[in-house]
Amino acid sequence: MGTLQILLVDDHPVVRAGLRAMLTEFEDFSVAAEAADGDAALRELTRLRALGERVDVVLMDLQMGAGMDGVTATAAIRKLDAAPPVLILTTYDTEADILAAVEAGASGYMLKDAPPEQIRQAVLSAAAGQTALAPKVAALLMRRISSPETALTPREVELLELLATGLTNRAIARQLFISEATVKTHLVHIYGKLGVDNRTSAIALAAQRRIIRTPGS
Amino acid sequence: MGTLQILLVDDHPVVRAGLRAMLTEFEDFSVAAEAADGDAALRELTRLRALGERVDVVLMDLQMGAGMDGVTATAAIRKLDAAPPVLILTTYDTEADILAAVEAGASGYMLKDAPPEQIRQAVLSAAAGQTALAPKVAALLMRRISSPETALTPREVELLELLATGLTNRAIARQLFISEATVKTHLVHIYGKLGVDNRTSAIALAAQRRIIRTPGS
DNA sequence: CGGCCGGTCAACCGTTTGATTGATCCGTAC
């Protein structure tokens, strides 16, 4: 009973098996249950509660092929009474993902290429109610807050995302219910902040810096 | 000794642990060694050979943070005498990746979200000298050969990739030592084949259809 | 050998984008 009860949420069977193997190797961890997507995670959580079982930490992937994605699932879990802390464990490290996860109430953000010991520490921190960030993620957040001049406004990111889908200025304008002139103004601001001078390189840079997520299937 | 000896190559400790756990659960498999990148894989392979140990199948990831990537590693392995079959196991399914892997001599291409049983079958097929493709991958290849009108020429893909980095027509022209007029001609062909009418949506579609890989760090 | 296709180039023209300047409205912070 002294062991930490963990709920694994990841759509890859391989990764679940890996986490299970890795975590149970540490004596103070056990895997309470596994789920392949957000819906299943919520079901597992309520099922375990009905049985009077504890869940101390939820280890959650963000990208889940089908079903509820990680961010929505995190938000849903955090709305429960006495909600367990949710630790994000994913391969992606875009600004958009990280900020969304944090806003949804995640108490940590780790990357899958982290060594086992780092993941273990993060789980322990999360269970203790503390925040754990992967070094890469921490660095990104630091860069983000330390250089506010490069920080795009939410509106600008919104435009950037539409831009990346291949829309023209006019189409973006219609989509956002603003005039084409406004779209151009935003774009000029975006180019200035990113240090580029055309839409394609803005998209390329934004994808590279992980400000937006690329469409990818 | 009747068990299949497998070499795992993946830069994620979590995934290696998962594959090890999953594979050794099937009695006829054992994991001969693990490696975190292509160089390490080659070292392991020669080390095992020196010890007189067999390696029946190499399970290889494509994206490896640092070190030799999966495609080059596959090519290098296949150049050895009595080279073991290499089964690609990755998250990415871009046309470019798949074709490169096949050209490098991979004898199979699986995706990480595949269920254990499918992975097991693929390993068995590879060991038997046969080819194993994930359903998604097979579908992509079929689509690719069955609809040659949509098939971009290598040159066109080359352009598309430069396009995705944000270069202007003139910059692309300089990069490829051709005239700007030629670049435009290629682009018109690309737009036609992809069914779009501007560069940004061409990039978006190409990324979506996984014809090119998006820059991503 | 005569198409056909892929790659190369050119000229023309209309459309879209990008740069610049300047303005209004609305919150929030000092």
Added chain:
DNA sequence: GTACGGATCAATCAAACGGTTGACCGGCCG
């Protein structure tokens, strides 16, 4: 309450882009 930043819009001009047409060359296939 005013000063500031974010969001909105307008007008203008130059540069880049996209569409069209037509042309040339080299390799490959029937």
